[in-house]
Amino acid sequence: xxxxxxxxxxxxxxxxxxxxxxxxxxxxxxxxxxxxxxxxxxxxxxxxxxxxxxxxxxxxxxxxxxxxxxxxxxxxxxxxxxxxxxxxxxxxxxxxxxxxxxxxxxxxxxxxxxxxxxxxxxxxxxxxxxxxxxxxxxxxxxxxxxxxxxxxxxxxxxxxxxxxxxxxxxxxxxxxxxxxxxxxxxxxxxxxxxxxxxxxxxxxxxxxxxxxxxxxxxxxxxxxxxxxxx
Numbered sequence: 151x152x153x154x155x156x157x158x159x160x161x162x163x164x165x166x167x168x169x170x171x172x173x174x175x176x177x178x179x180x181x182x183x184x185x186x187x188x189x190x191x192x193x194x195x196x197x198x199x200x201x202x203x204x205x206x207x208x209x210x211x212x213x214x215x216x217x218x219x220x221x222x223x224x225x226x227x228x229x230x231x232x233x234x235x236x237x238x239x240x241x242x243x244x245x246x247x248x249x250x251x252x253x254x255x256x257x258x259x260x261x262x263x264x265x266x267x268x269x270x271x272x273x274x275x276x277x278x279x280x281x282x283x284x285x286x287x288x289x290x291x292x293x294x295x296x297x298x299x300x301x302x303x304x305x306x307x308x309x310x311x312x313x314x315x316x317x318x319x320x321x322x323x324x325x326x327x328x329x330x331x332x333x334x335x336x337x338x339x340x341x342x343x344x345x346x347x348x349x350x351x352x353x354x355x356x357x358x359x360x361x362x363x364x365x366x367x368x369x370x371x372x373x374x375x376x377x378x379x380x
Contacts, residue, residue: 173291176276176291176292176295177295179275179276180292180295180296180299180300181299183275183300183308184299184300184304187214187308187311188275188308188312191274191275191276191312191320192274192275192276192277192278193273193274193275193278193279193312193314193320194210194212194312194320196278196279197210197314197317197318197320198210198318201317201318208318209318210318210319210320210324211318211319211320211324211327211328212312212319212320212321212323212324213321213323213324213327214311214321214323215311215321215322215323215333215334215335216307217303217306217307219333219334219335220307220310220322220323220334220335221322221326221334221335221336221337221338221342222379223337223338223339223341223342223343223374224310224322224334224337224342224345224346225306225310225379226342226374226375226377226379227339227342227343227345227346227370227371227374227377228267228306228309228310228342228345228346228349229267229306229374229377229378229379230346230370230373230374230376230377231343231346231347231349231370231374232266232267232270232346232349233266233267233268234377235266236266236267236268236302236306236378236379237302237378237379237380239266240297241266241268241269241293241294241296241297242266242268242269242290242293243264243266247264248264249264266293267305267306267309268293268296268297268305269289269290269293270309270313271296271305271308271309271312271313272289272292272293272295272296273285273289273292274309274312274313274314275292275308275312276288276292277289277292301380302380303380306379306380310322310334311323313349314349314352314353315328315329315345315348315349315352315356316328316329316348316352316353316356317353317356319352319356321334322334322337322345325345326341326345329341329344329345329356339371339374340367340371342371342374343367343368343370343371343374344359344364344367346367346370346374347363347366347367347370348363
């Protein structure tokens with residue numbers, strides 16, 4: 151029995167050590183990406199692997215552009231659509247979470263998540279789309295790391311450069327080129343609003359941008375001028 155106990159103890163120590171090393175690995179990347187632009191994300195890697203199952207030569211559409219070369223209208227539209235209190239919170243919008251919980255309770259199912267841009271970035275960089283309490287817990291830890299190390303400007307810059315905007319389409323520059331044939335710097339208010347409302351489900355909305363989504367884009371366009379961006 152003592153031998154079994156020692157074995158279990160060693161296994162637990164190994165597990166704890168592995169978890170600590172994983173968090174250190176993530177934190178090292180967060181520190182590095184303060185100054186160096188990430189070349190890829192876990193979401194990008196997953197999408198590329200999926201695309202290459204059908205076409206081994208498939209490539210992602212992705213071009214990094216610096217913050218000042220992204221349309222101010224797109225920054226405002228994304229903040230208005232995804233996280234209107236982005237510059238005010240510390241990574242978690244507790245009011246937004248409460249509203250999402252109330253909305254889900256009224257609908258009887260999960261229709262809103264309340265995730266901030268910082269949380270979405272944490273998930274995109276390191277995690278998977280799978281839903282679980284474990285993943286949400288890890289997402290929260292990474293969000294705290296990012297908020298502690300990066301400025302809001304850097305968070306929004308990286309987010310706009312790595313977020314998915316369609317099958318194999320990542321970042322504002324690729325999205326602007328794919329949908330409108332222009333650079334991310336020259337997107338106008340209407341184009342920006344339409345791109346912003348695609349973010350919750352970009353692969354679905356690139357195939358079907360219906361009247362309800364168009365109406366949502368119109369609402370975002372009408373109020374996005376009030377959104378504060380870094």
